[in-house]
Amino acid sequence: MPTSxxxxxxLREKFGxxxxxxxxxRGEITVTVANPERIAEVCQHAKxxxxxxxxxxxxSVDNYGDDPRWTVVYELSGLGHGQHVRLKTSVSxxxxxLPTVSQVWRTADWHEREAYDMMGIRFSGHPDLRxxxxxxxxxxxxxxxxxxxxxxxTLLPDTAFTQTAPLEGGPFVTLPGGKDSAxxxxxxxxxxx
Amino acid sequence: MSPAVIGGKTTTEFGYNSKIEGxxxxxxxxxxxxxxxxxxxxxxPMGLACCGIELMAVGASRFDISRFxxxxxxxxxxxxxxxxxxxxxxxxxxxxxxxxxEQMVEPKWVIAMGACASTGGMYRSYAVLQGxxxxxxxxVYVAGCPPRPEALLDALIRLQNxxxxxxxxxxxxxxxxPDKYGRMGLELGAQGEVLQRKS
Numbered sequence: 001m002p003t004s005x006x007x008x009x010x011l012r013e014k015f016g017x018x019x020x021x022x023x024x025x026r027g028e029i030t031v032t033v034a035n036p037e038r039i040a041e042v043c044q045h046a047k048x049x050x051x052x053x054x055x056x057x058x059x060s061v062d063n064y065g066d067d068p069r070w071t072v073v074y075e076l077s078g079l080g081h082g083q084h085v086r087l088k089t090s091v092s093x094x095x096x097x098l099p100t101v102s103q104v105w106r107t108a109d110w111h112e113r114e115a116y117d118m119m120g121i122r123f124s125g126h127p128d129l130r131x132x133x134x135x136x137x138x139x140x141x142x143x144x145x146x147x148x149x150x151x152x153x154t155l156l157p158d159t160a161f162t163q164t165a166p167l168e169g170g171p172f173v174t175l176p177g178g179k180d181s182a183x184x185x186x187x188x189x190x191x192x193x
Numbered sequence: 194m195s196p197a198v199i200g201g202k203t204t205t206e207f208g209y210n211s212k213i214e215g216x217x218x219x220x221x222x223x224x225x226x227x228x229x230x231x232x233x234x235x236x237x238p239m240g241l242a243c244c245g246i247e248l249m250a251v252g253a254s255r256f257d258i259s260r261f262x263x264x265x266x267x268x269x270x271x272x273x274x275x276x277x278x279x280x281x282x283x284x285x286x287x288x289x290x291x292x293x294x295e296q297m298v299e300p301k302w303v304i305a306m307g308a309c310a311s312t313g314g315m316y317r318s319y320a321v322l323q324g325x326x327x328x329x330x331x332x333v334y335v336a337g338c339p340p341r342p343e344a345l346l347d348a349l350i351r352l353q354n355x356x357x358x359x360x361x362x363x364x365x366x367x368x369x370x371p372d373k374y375g376r377m378g379l380e381l382g383a384q385g386e387v388l389q390r391k392s
C-alpha cells in the first residue's frame with residue numbers, strides 16, 4: 001500500500017514542476033498545483049492512475065487583500081488504499097475561473113456550485129453552474145471577506161428580498177485560550193483589543 | 194347535571210342544566226362560534242428547523258396536543274386554522290411561508306415557535322429573516338431554543354383564550370383581510386410575486 005507521501009511524489013513525477021513539493025502538516029499531505037488551468041488534468045490522473053476515486057470535499061478560500069485572491073482546495077481520497085492528499089490551487093480575482101472537475105468526480109458538481117454561489121468563482125465546463133444555496137438572481141457572493149456579516153439589503157420582485165440584520169454591536173468574537181471565561185466567551189470586541 | 198352544594202350555596206359546574214333547560218342552550222353568537230373555533234384549531238405545521246422536532250413531540254402521545262383539539266396537523270393550508278412557524282425562516286423560504294399563509298382561509302392565526310421564528314434567534318446573518326413577524330402577523334410568540342413542548346401547549350392555550358374573546362360578529366361586518374401584513378410591509382401580487390414596497 002502506498003503512503004500519501006509516495007502518492008504525492010508520483011503525482012510530482014508525472015507533472016514535474018506543476019506540482020509543488022509535498023508539504024506535510026500533522027500527518028496530512030498538501031501539494032500545490034501551480035497552474036489552475038491544468039487542475040482537471042491533474043485530478044483525472046490522480047483518479048485513474050493513482051486510485052483517488054473519492055473527492056471528499058472541494059472548498060474555496062478568500063485571501064482578501066492578497067494576490068491571487070482565491071484558493072481552491074481539493075480533498076482527495078482513495079477507497080482502495082485509504083490515503084488522503086490535499087490539492088491547492090490559486091486563482092486571481094481578475095480571472096476567477098478554472099476548469100471544472102465534475103467530469104472526473106460527479107460529486108464535484110454541487111461542491112463547485114456552492115463555491116460559485118458563496119465565493120463567485122466560476123468553473124468552466126461545469127454542466128449546470130447555478131446558485132445552490134441562495135436564490136437565482138441574488139446579486140452578491142456572501143462568503144467573501146468584504147461582504148458584511150449582517151448582509152446587504154436586496155429587493156428582487158418575484159423571487160426574494162433581504163434586509164440588513166441588526167447586529168447589536170456585534171459581531172461577537174471569542175478569544176481562544178483567553179485567560180478567563182469572560183475573555184473566552186463571545187463578546188463585542190473592537191479590532192484593537 | 195345535579196346541583197352541588199359548596200359552602201352552603203347551591204352551584205352548578207356548568208351553565209347548562211338539562212332538567213331545567215331541556216334541549217335549549219342560551220348563549221351569544223360570539224361565544225358559541227368562538228367556542229367552536231377555539232377547541233378545534235387545526236395547525237399548519239411549518240417545521241423549518243429543530244423546533245419542528247419539538248412540534249412533532251407535541252403531537253405525539255407524551256404531550257398529546259389532541260387534548261386541546263389541535264391534533265389534526267393539516268399539510269394543506271386550505272384546511273388549517275393556525276400556522277405554527279417552528280424554526281429558522283431564511284429569506285429563501287420566507288416568501289414560501291408568506292404564500293402558504295396567504296393560502297390559509299380566514300380566520301387564521303400564527304404561533305411563532307422558538308427564538309428563530311420570533312426574532313431570527315442567534316442567526317444574525319445575511320441569510321435569515323429577523324423574525325417571521327416581518328412578513329406575517331403573529332399572535333403568540335414562544336421563547337426557547339427550541340421551546341419545551343409544554344411551552345408550545347401553553348402558547349396554544351393562550352391562543353385559545355385569545356380566540357375565545359374575539360368579537361366575531363363585529364368582525365364579520367367588515368373586511369377582515371388587512372391590505373398588508375407584517376413590519377416589512379411587503380405586498381404580494383395575484384401570482385404570489387413580491388410587488389415593490391410602498392415606502
